[in-house]
Amino acid sequence: MAGCLRFVAGRAGAGKTALCEREIAEELKKAPIGPACVLLLPEHMTYRVERELAAKLAGDGFLRAYVFGFRRFARQVLLGTGGLLRPRITEVGRRLMLRRILTQHGEKLAFFRRAAKQRGFGATLSETLKELKSYELTPEKLGKVADDFAETEDALSDKLRDLALLEAEFAKAMEGRYDDAEDMMNLLIEKLPSSKFIQGAKFWVDGFIFFNPQERQVLAGLLAAGCDVTVTLPLDPALNKSFENTSSTGLFNRSWRTRKDLIEQVARPLGAAVKDVTVTEPQDAAEGRFQAPALAAIERGLFRHPIEPQEGAGAGVQIVEAANRRIEVEAAAADILRLARTEHLRYRDIGILVREEDAYLGLLKLVLEDRHIPFFIDGRRETVHHPLAELVRSAFEAVRGWRYEPVIRTLRTGFFPLTREQIDKLENYVLEFGVRGAKRWTMEEPWPWHRRRSLDDAEEELTENDAEALVEIDYLRRQAAGPLSDFAAKLAKGKTVRDYTAAIYGLLEALEVPAKLTAWTEASEHDERLASASEHRQVWDDLLELFDQLVEAGGDEAMTRRDFEAILGDGLDALEMKIIPPGLDYVTVAPFDQNSLMNAKAIYILGAGEGVMPRRSREKGLFSDADRQHLSEAGLEIASGGLDGSLAEKFLLYRGFTEASNHLWVSYALAGSEGEGVPLAAARKPRHAGRRGSDRAQP
Template identity: 45%
Template sequence: MLEIITGRAGSGKTAYVLGQIYKELMARPLGPAIILLLPEHMTYKVERQLAAMMEKQGRGYMRCQIYGFKRFAYHVLQETGGALEQGITDMGRQLLLKSILDKRYSQLKVFGRASRQRGFANVLSSIINELKGYGISPELLQEAGDSIDDSRLANKLSDLAMLYGDYNDAMAGRYNDGKDIMSILAERLPMSKMVAGAEIWLDGFLFFNPLELKVLEGLFTYGANVHVTFNMDDMASPQGQWANQEASGLFNRAYISRNRLLQLAQRLNISVEYRHFAETKRFANPVLKALEAGFDKRRMEPVAGAADISLVEAATCRLEVEAAAADIIRLVKEKGYKWRDIGILIRDEDSYGDILNFVFKDYEIPFFSDKKRQCANHPVAELIRSAIAITEGWSYDDMFCCIKTGFFRLTAQQTDLLENYCLEFNLKGKKVWRRQEPWEYFSRYSIDEENEQADSKQMLRAATADQLRRQVAEPLGRLQDALKAAADTRAMIQAIYQFMTDIEVPKILQEWSDQAEQSGALDVAREHQQVWNDIMEMLDQLVEVSGDTKMSIKELRQLLEEGLSSLEMALVPPGLDYVNIASFDQNALDNIKAVYILGANVGIMPGKSVENTVLSDADRMHINRNNVIELSVSGEEASFNENYLIYKAFTQAREYMWVSYSLSSPAGDAMTGSEIVTKIKSLLPENSIKTIPLDWISKFSEDDQLKMLANKRQTLSSLAIALRELRDAGELSELWQRVYNYLLEDEDVKGMVGLIRRGLFMNPRLDKLPRDIAKELYAARGVLRGSVTKFERYNNCPFQFFAQYGLNLKERKISRFSSPELGTLLHAVLKEYGERLNKEGRRWGDIAPAERDALCHEILHRLAPRLNNGVLYNSKQMEAQLRRLESTAKFALKRLAEFDHVSKFHPQLFERSFGGNHGPEDTLELVYKLHENNRLELVGQIDRIDVNEQGSHFMIMDYKTGYAAINLVDVYYGLKLQLLTYLLVANELMKRGQDTPMMPAGMLYFFLKRPVLTMKNHSHDPEFIRAALDEELKMPGWVLLDKDIAEQIDNTLYTDNKSRFLKISYKKDLSFSLPSLKMLKSQEDFAVLMGYIELILQETGEQIMDGRIDIQPVRKDSQTPCKYCKYHPLCGFDARLEGYDYRRISGSDGEIMEAITNKVKGEIQAQSENKSDGKEE
């Protein structure tokens, strides 16, 4: 007998099924078997329900068995001896299909490119499952392809038939999958003693595919009675047929399934009985009852009892979830609900899954989500992926992906040390990581020293890095050796397993699980416990499907990546009392007290249909028209299915329902409520929608605000919003004052309250450091020492200086070639070149081009290997960079030689150091007294000092690889002090041993670069090109306002009335041109400027020692030091925010020079008065 049990949602079908089973168990505990078949995701809940019913009577049960179809099949096969072949999992099937795709790649007509894409094996597995479910063989599929006139579709079916046939051949006699098991189950049912005479119940199914119908045929034949429930109204009975299938609407798929069962019963000559539940008994709430009854209507009349249904719109998904969380806590606290009485249903898991996770943890709501976790995101999966990749090349990225999984027992500090060491010295590749000799790399402080030795600190760092390297590389090396020696895939998998056990992966996972459990993260603890078993099962499946195959390491890696990317974990709930979060299509919340439905937006409810990527709906309709095979049209089925899922979701709650939607997507796009929201609105009184705006604190009543507060942790977030409104509006309500004071007295959170307050009311004008702290940071022994650049940095931005030199924050060193390294090497080449010529008594302009180039090449290639541990020899790209650098060096030497030809100033000193310990006799110190017995000491190097042939004047030259210029505004504000400081040092130096002191003739920047010229005309005229280069490379700086000295510096000024190397020219009357005057300074100007440099350096030193660390960068026109500042994330400077501002500077040359002169004169006068006062005393 077949009993068809129908009724709409909430009418009592499941209660009837369980009630009948309960009665039978109570009456005959040891009678024939009772089998209850359910969708897989419902079995756990129904088992608990039946057990609870029996427990009330102090009874258990053995007679009733509750299964999903798959578990039922395995049980029958075990009973009847049909489970002899190895079962293959979904993962094993995908791995098998991936290997088939790789072998058939060149023969595929349509799917060739797709077969290389990750995830295609999963798509192929789905279509093969569907074909098996519909009883379509590879031969039938090929026949269908042969009968189709569309060549592309015919080729597509031909590809599918070939792959499907290969799959069946591989499975034959060795494995069975889920669909095979269903076929075997149908064959084995006649042999099952459990099924013979059993009372069989099926509940919760919407649709049966042909294979399941074949099983049902066996149950009809060999079972005693079969009872099947359908979620349908009474129009499904023989007395009330629908006019056609489409008219069935919501119940379309149930209608089709019921008809197929009736046809099957008629064919088997089995009697049919009908039982219909017309009254909906679930809903205690009249609105919920009305919603179910009119779900397929466009509009419904308002119903009393709206207090038990909430319709909410929120500004964002986050606010929507937070409002739902607060309402859940209200139900628990005020209505006495248990957590298990409440369920969450979501259609858009991508948008809401993570938010629910974060918010529920904040609100301390216990919850469980039945969404499967991706194993690919777990560290074990990354360990396998990166470890296999390492054996192919030992790249930096793969190495540290592997190390950072945490399985090599390196601490975070040890990992950072090892990574920084590898980056600094460009350590990568098998030879480096597996070398027997220890790592003994160290940084050079100078490329001039040929035999520089490492200090003790560097040696300790190298030894530590080497020990950590061996700890990682040795097990990875053994894995590489084992993989290369492996005869087949089985041996390769054994090598991977051995590697993981060698580094104690199972033990570490257990440790992580214990730690997570102790911290209350039970779901994370279970992930760590389960992932090992799931991955072992995947590896076992790989051995089963490809164990005897020989494959390369690359093929193995690709196969493992495919498997890991689709491997999922299904976790068991951590307890009994929790809020259940479910998707619409994995929904086991039937008859729960309260349901929260989130994301009721257009485009989400109903969701958009996504076509199968292998066979589109158009393909399927074309195939069906040929009448060889028949496939379902997925888009049409998806539409019916989607409407049914929504109906089912909105009819689950028996007492209370919350429906909400967001007004904006996570990406910020505007969104609206779906059609279902409109239906619910029609049931409720006017203005029943509750809105949660971004500024809900100012918009909500005090009662509503209190409802949003759940616990201390969450209230802190709300307090931040309230305090932000206080900052903007200037007042804080009495409620939030009480909240603030309450949290401030709580020891657990008062620190966070202070942090929130400081963050919101932060003053970017930082307090000064105490002088003793400033001294400890910058001048521990009373000496503030540094280069000119260091003090320029302070004047550009005090906070930047504090971050770099006070906090000593540094970017990690990376072996690369950038502008600083370029400058270092070129400076060293020019220094050695010049010193050699001076030693030999030769002038730069006298050296033949060939000798000059050869000497440059020899010096460069002797010094280059010392730079950044040979970075210029690390790759072909770097070697090309070295060739370009050599070209630049030769070009610079050529230009300097040409300058030497026309100048009476010739280089005398190179890289002349001052300050610090650079020799007992000729060391020049530049030291200034500061307050409290502190002093400022400048250290540095002058690139080059030239002296004229008469020995009366000197000038300094500073090499620059980039742009450089000097102006009075920058000097006045302390932003460009370098050239004048060098001039000041050289002025003191050149006085030594001289009866008549030398006088400064100028200070110049020389560019170490080869400009790129854009030539519109005369592009092949050498003279035009030379003139353009001269103009581009003219040396900026300042020169003495003296025609004779200017012409000594560059004689072309005398011969051509225009300097080739300086930005100076004559007018017709042989006086300096007006533009030239910007580059000319009188002897008095130089004296004043050098005096000013001493003052500004002292002032800068005093400000540093006074503890000033203002976040106030300089701004000159549009230029600021913030553009390339690496400390910006620390200071957070933003000129658009209140309290932040630049120190703006400007002024004409005349105004600035006058201010500098007055300041120097004022200081001279003050010193004179102090001396006079001292004498009088």
């Protein structure tokens, strides 16, 4: 008999997550040991919610409760049913494999032939292939639709044929060797009926507004196995009577369509019972999110037209205007200290949301460190910005022509036995005398060039100071050129992927990179920069894994040095570090689209400028919005792209502006980093939608 599918509908702050946690806690109190109680969440929310659940149990602990994302849930099931022995390919491995496929089959492509040679194409292709697999669009399906479009949409037809070829080649390369995350989900769907872990289990699914076809099949498998499944969705409690739910442009329409899809495609074919529960406010007043009336008014009226200004004092909401971004960040940091010192908030109760990460994250690091405010930047960090990744990339470019810029860039990574002052001296000398080329950098004789005080005396003798300076410069040159010269010699002899990988590893060993990273880690820990320490500790293992995957994927395959550099570059671009929060009391800095800051006591939203909030919808991936429309009309299910992106943007803003319980700070800068003016539309809505907050201007 199929289980029951229960929907819990409510607006932001109504207590949907609290309901899930409370019901799980009640199940555990009834029977500490028994069938599993599983809470499925987006991956980025699992850490915080698991801690909240543990706190609700008042230190009693739990054995039956599990907090998973879909991928970790798949791993848990496969541990019992089998299927984990085959290696999982990482994103780095995917990029490397795709780069090889593009190198081998690039000339067969019709639509993507030129694009395939550009840097970054492998990353975009990887995301597209993930989407195709998660929506079960096989090469055969793509080929058939391509034939149908051959006469009416020739460009789309060529694009589909190229993707069918690349998807087929990628599947062939993976067959019998690796699985990826999408393969693991398919295996989970296959193994669910035989899983003992889910027998008698209850499931709560929270934090999602839509599910892809694979995730829907997982939910169907749980219901078919007799499990009761509760799905929370952000919806207006009026359900089908609410314009915000049923209108195609409504705030909650994406969630409403998800509810409809789960009923029609999952519950109804299985004959599963469907129940609706609506929540308008938390059962326990202490669990209520909005402690300030102005914040509750913002939740009700943020996107309501016409705007209805609220009467009364706007305690809890601040709209701040700053002359530039640096002053904006400084003002936010000062207010965080005020909350910590005068209102006794813990740093862990405070979050900062940014939309323009490139514009604000660097400033936030500088200012928060300067004010001694502990913070953690939530999200994956690109390894490509770490000095070690820069060393690997720049070293190849440096020995290609021994030009000034890449050589000095390589030296400035900090791994060579030279201080910054010594590198400055060497750089000034190289610029003054135009030193370039391997012959000059690696010559056996000392560098003879020096500044002459007269054009007439060709045999002008060196002064004692000049001679000492030349000796020092030549010593610095040999310290820099020695390891690079050995590296260049090994590259010249190399012909295979294994040879090139061994050459770069030899350079890293010669420079004693592991020892330097250990020293950097200890220094960062001493300065209480624990996130930086974690980065230094993790980056070496990540790079070694990249080298292993290079050798495993390519091994003894002959390859030009340029092709190897391209593959290595794609691998470095794909490397990401996921840092676990290094402490318990810190300000969380997070992006709008993926964060776990719900119910934070204070939220700071920076950079609320027009064009950023809301962000203009842009086409992403290899399919345009028109392509997606044509595929949908041809009967293929695929994400709709731009339209859903625009509506999702509206919901993201709604969620961001409604996450705070006590204090909401919304700020914008009048000028950007280069003094250019910034449009100022986004901050107006909270000013009018809530009770009028205090407006401040930072000079």
